[in-house]
Amino acid sequence: MAAEQLLGAKPLYRQTRDLLVQRIVDGVWAPGEVLPSETQLAAELGVSQGTVRKALDEMTAERLVVRRQGRGTFVASLDDSRILFQFFKLIADDGEPRFPASRVLEVETMRGNPKARRALQLDPAAWVIAITRVRSLAEEPCVFEHITLPAAYFSGIEERPIPNNLYQLYAVDYGVTVGRATERLKAVAAGAPEADALGVAAGTPLLAIDRVATAIDGRICEWRVSLCRTDQVHYLSDLR
Amino acid sequence: MAAEQLLGAKPLYRQTRDLLVQRIVDGVWAPGEVLPSETQLAAELGVSQGTVRKALDEMTAERLVVRRQGRGTFVASLDDSRILFQFFKLIADDGEPRFPASRVLEVETMRGNPKARRALQLDPAAWVIAITRVRSLAEEPCVFEHITLPAAYFSGIEERPIPNNLYQLYAVDYGVTVGRATERLKAVAAGAPEADALGVAAGTPLLAIDRVATAIDGRICEWRVSLCRTDQVHYLSDLR
């Protein structure tokens, strides 16, 4: 064990974490499933229970697993409440976070344009799937959204019904679990298509959110540009 | 110890954390200063070294302390690099995060208006200090900023030079260490004063950032509204 650590130059608990993460990525344990107990993992991997615990504690902090006293350790799943907490930052000015309704306008398979290829880090020849939809909060259309996916990861998705919670679809049907995302925000003037879809005048200030999402295995898996009316809604960002 | 834990219903490592946090709040150890070693703290508080470690690990995660192997554990300070990382999310589209230059337009002491009193949770009669400034990135004015402070926490600040890094001033001169902040973002049309200050046409879309900052002792200590041109700059938000 000491030798392994010297060779790897990584602490044992991190090697343990990486190994467990790899198993989740490989689908050995699916989202929502229970992992073996600390004792069992420690015995199987030949490390102490404390080391397994530290690995699992890190994975808890990364939201890869959820631990419940008396029950076990479970692979985290992207259910609505987690999406709302982690990946949906638009909130009605007066209220709680709520999941928006959505109406799909178009789904299309095409060669990625240069912007999409850059965002998704794809080859020039690569195909992408483009989804356009309008999302509403409190019956009020407020987000005009373009989603671009690498066709290689999501083949056939264009023939499925597009659910409201896309990330759960990615995870359950394609084994692509979104782990984190980077958003870049700007204020822009509404152009004709989005003004139309949102029922505002062209030129109205909109919040543009440019998101690139990365799966837990490190692959970039989605590029999404959302144009949002912010007259009744705001984007919440906690600085900790 | 067992008795204390049963009474408090809080685990020992959390009690230890709370006690250490209180000492930092009280100024027993100032920002940048070194804490006693784990061994010393464990002996003084009558707990094991592992418990002190767990308390300090939590405080590290909360960015209250910084630990350096071989040197010691230090109270975190709000130096420029940390501000940039934690509290300044505007970045030039092409470049790295950089600290903006700033020019103060006005400093004023007044009775808080209703909005300010609500944001800062102050009594109707309370006084506030209002600072107006313009901040520039790459020589280009891009943020028009209104800062409102409770006069009770910052008496005399209106007679000081206003430095670029305000949070360090709060911490060093007033013992108010900002620990976290909540930002609410909207896209708005530029009004006359900010259009003028930023050199854009009235009606230009601007990113409005409404921030309420809270000190490590839980007191709300600053309300700040920033109006930002986002033609060359964006707001970065990491979703983890």
Add this chain to the structure above:
DNA sequence: CAGTGGTCTAGACCACATG
């Protein structure tokens, strides 16, 4: 009741920084 995660302890050894 048995099995799980959560807390707490004690001690050994390693890696790093400083004098």
Add this chain to the structure above:
DNA sequence: ATGTGGTCTAGACCACTGT
């Protein structure tokens, strides 16, 4: 050489969950 935090282990006991 000394002292610091970082890693790893082993074991005890508590609190919660389901049977």
